[in-house]
Amino acid sequence: MTEEKGLNFIEEIIEEDLKNGKYRQIITRFPPEPNGYLHIGHASSICLNFGLTQKYGGYTNLRFDDTNPVTEETEFVESIKEDVRWLGFEWKNELYASDYFDTLYQYAITLINKGLAYVDDSSSEEIAALKGTPTEPGKNSPYRGRSVHENLDLFERMRNGEFKDGSKTLRAKIDMAHSNMLMRDPVLYRIKHAHHHRTGNKWCIYPMYDLAHGQSDSIEKVTHSICTLEFVPHRELYDWLIEKLEIYPSRQYEFARRNLTYTITSKRKLMQLVNENHVQGWDDPRMTTISGMRRRGFTPESIRDFCDRIGVAKRENMVDMSLLEFCVREHLNKIAIRRMAVLDPVKLVITNYPKDQTEEVWSENNPEAENNGGTRPVMFSGELWIEREDFMEVPVKKWFRLAPGAIVRLKSAYIIKCENYIKDKEGNITEIQCSYIPESRSGNDTSGIHAKGTIHWVSTAHAAKAEVRLYDRLFTVENPTGEEGDFTRYINPNSLQIIKEAYIENSLKEAKEGNKYQFIRKGYFTPDKDSTPEHPVFNRTVTLKDTWVKESRK
RNA sequence: UGGCCUAUAGUAUAAUGGUAGUACAACAGAUUUUGGUUCUGUCUGUCUUGGUUCGAAUCCAGGUAGGCCAACCA
Numbered sequence: 001m002t003e004e005k006g007l008n009f010i011e012e013i014i015e016e017d018l019k020n021g022k023y024r025q026i027i028t029r030f031p032p033e034p035n036g037y038l039h040i041g042h043a044s045s046i047c048l049n050f051g052l053t054q055k056y057g058g059y060t061n062l063r064f065d066d067t068n069p070v071t072e073e074t075e076f077v078e079s080i081k082e083d084v085r086w087l088g089f090e091w092k093n094e095l096y097a098s099d100y101f102d103t104l105y106q107y108a109i110t111l112i113n114k115g116l117a118y119v120d121d122s123s124s125e126e127i128a129a130l131k132g133t134p135t136e137p138g139k140n141s142p143y144r145g146r147s148v149h150e151n152l153d154l155f156e157r158m159r160n161g162e163f164k165d166g167s168k169t170l171r172a173k174i175d176m177a178h179s180n181m182l183m184r185d186p187v188l189y190r191i192k193h194a195h196h197h198r199t200g201n202k203w204c205i206y207p208m209y210d211l212a213h214g215q216s217d218s219i220e221k222v223t224h225s226i227c228t229l230e231f232v233p234h235r236e237l238y239d240w241l242i243e244k245l246e247i248y249p250s251r252q253y254e255f256a257r258r259n260l261t262y263t264i265t266s267k268r269k270l271m272q273l274v275n276e277n278h279v280q281g282w283d284d285p286r287m288t289t290i291s292g293m294r295r296r297g298f299t300p301e302s303i304r305d306f307c308d309r310i311g312v313a314k315r316e317n318m319v320d321m322s323l324l325e326f327c328v329r330e331h332l333n334k335i336a337i338r339r340m341a342v343l344d345p346v347k348l349v350i351t352n353y354p355k356d357q358t359e360e361v362w363s364e365n366n367p368e369a370e371n372n373g374g375t376r377p378v379m380f381s382g383e384l385w386i387e388r389e390d391f392m393e394v395p396v397k398k399w400f401r402l403a404p405g406a407i408v409r410l411k412s413a414y415i416i417k418c419e420n421y422i423k424d425k426e427g428n429i430t431e432i433q434c435s436y437i438p439e440s441r442s443g444n445d446t447s448g449i450h451a452k453g454t455i456h457w458v459s460t461a462h463a464a465k466a467e468v469r470l471y472d473r474l475f476t477v478e479n480p481t482g483e484e485g486d487f488t489r490y491i492n493p494n495s496l497q498i499i500k501e502a503y504i505e506n507s508l509k510e511a512k513e514g515n516k517y518q519f520i521r522k523g524y525f526t527p528d529k530d531s532t533p534e535h536p537v538f539n540r541t542v543t544l545k546d547t548w549v550k551e552s553r554k
Numbered sequence: 555u556g557g558c559c560u561a562u563a564g565u566a567u568a569a570u571g572g573u574a575g576u577a578c579a580a581c582a583g584a585u586u587u588u589g590g591u592u593c594u595g596u597c598u599g600u601c602u603u604g605g606u607u608c609g610a611a612u613c614c615a616g617g618u619a620g621g622c623c624a625a626c627c628a
Contacts, residue, residue, distance in 0.1 A: 006568040033628050124626055131624050135556045169626055179557040181624050190626035209628050233623050311567045320565045323578050409587050454587045521588045548589040
């Protein structure tokens, strides 16, 4: 049975192109500017571009659009490569727009020779003043009428470094009254006496996006150049330049960038969060950068699945964060090893358990795993740590956990009954005293008693200490950039909660970066890069779904 | 007083002139030694007004709403 899944509009275009023989294979590219770290929005573009060539045959290049030396750095190049690989994609060629600077320079000369470009001495303010507005036509620059010979001479001298930054530009000669603002003699080259991360000081003039991107696509014979909606107005210029230069006709297609609730997907704004220390770096686990999500414990599979589910379209959108959480829970449920960890401990003493006795109980590693996951031994004793929130002095209705006189199952061990509890002067509960039912041991329970609730625990004598970092959404509102004022006003002050002394199963000390765990009843966790065997640190990737919080609010 | 893009449940996305479907979310229930997982069920939708057609979410026209465009950024 073939499941007919609807095609997105780009797949439709490609299938049509393939069917009518326009192309034998398709070539796409992922074209980041190395001026920041990749985020969840880029993941969509990566999955799209690489996914398309995997599906239809062909290949995808990784091309860095590095035409602005003042913002670009090698650090970003390296992080981008790491992130794309981590997401599970391998590019055919690693390319750089800066590799084409000689060719692009020649393209500019071709345009000058055709009378389609000129050197303008106007300042950026003067250019802006003559540009007009969306509703009013612009006016020609006084330098627009220069001869080809003069333009050639001036452009060469720009290249030779005779002029200061900003004193001259090369502009296309199109139409200052055009309804598309981008066609009003767009700037093609500008002077920047700046060090480039790859070409060093070879150049002091650099091409603008419009003369670099489409031409790079063309040089690489990219068939489908896929970008986001804000480039729609550029398409007319993209096509104009290819036509006038008479080069390989790559075609541009635009889809809507993906927005996610309670976060931002803007490199500029993410950089602001880093620079203003609202977060602790690009890979802060609260960031929806690829590196932040990796550190937090997301899997590439879950991110790819997410991108797949949200699809591709042309309308404005705001995807629910709960879908991303669903995707990561679904994957982690299958692969994460279950362990017990007590995050907010309170002592529980089993009064009728033989003093100084210990025993091993066996607990499942992951019954949901493909190969069943097996079991592990866990040390049990008469003195345990349990979760403070699992005891209620005055239970609410439908409370299945511990309360005076209530019974509960200790996961993989015995059923216990709460007999007493001790408070300190401030009224904090310091110890809960229970009796246990020896015949109720997990695996050979002959007690005939059914406990409605099951809670997790660790033995005080056998547990290890760990630091646990709990993350919540970074913003308090769904669309922080859509609200009044600067988006940083809406940062969630409680997005990070650090627990210095949680208790974990001893074996968890050996957990390695990249390992995935489910702390039973608490969520999915992964060791942070700061973690050591002496001082284990865990990040909470995502909580478990919690229907009790909803029930308890009723 | 311009040009371009878009409009299907709360969210995202299918249906390509022929029964408006799927996922997430929400809600109800079953199972459960995780109030997890799994399973079952329920709720909610074609922006609007005309037109073409036997038949329109789909094609056409006019509205309306939202987005983008006036960086020597990409």
